Amino acid sequence: MTMTLTQDEVDKRVALLKRLKATLSQQREKFQSYLKVLDAEKASIEADAVDTLRSQVELEEELLVDIHAIQKVIDPLETILQQAYQGSTDDEVVDLKISLDALKTKVQERSRENRGLLSRAMETLNHEIVRVRPQVRSRNPYASPRTSSLVDITT
Secondary structure, eight states: OOOOOOHHHHHHHHHHHHHHHHHHHHHHHHHHHHHHHHHHHHHHHHTTOHHHHHHHHHHHHHHHHHHHHHHHHHHHHHHHHHHHHTTOOOHHHHHHHHHHHHHHHHHHHHHHHHHHHHHHHHHHHHHHHHHHSOOOOOOOTTSOOOOOSOOOOOO
């Protein structure tokens, strides 16, 4: 049993496929930008450039928001496309998804490396703070207590 499609249905499927490809490409670009930011963060962590690192973290947060927003668009598009094509997919979409998965893996690895570097840098900083902090000495229990030496008896 073959299913015949009207030109309108074909146009809708083509438009949906184009939209999904464009969105996947946009997601890939965001992940590539995110990788660049992670590389810059690594350099900033190693160079102890706190102000630069702060601005990079803000940029990273913005990119993550964008990535999640795009993913919210991709999921329904993929569902609609799978329903429309009944399980079969376009090779370009598959290739884009494979490259996205590879980028996600790289992002996760770099993020994990940066977290490790940052935690080691913070640990070193904490050790330096403890080393520099003045030692608070407790009071000598054998020293004479401070008491007043004059008593006012006029009343």
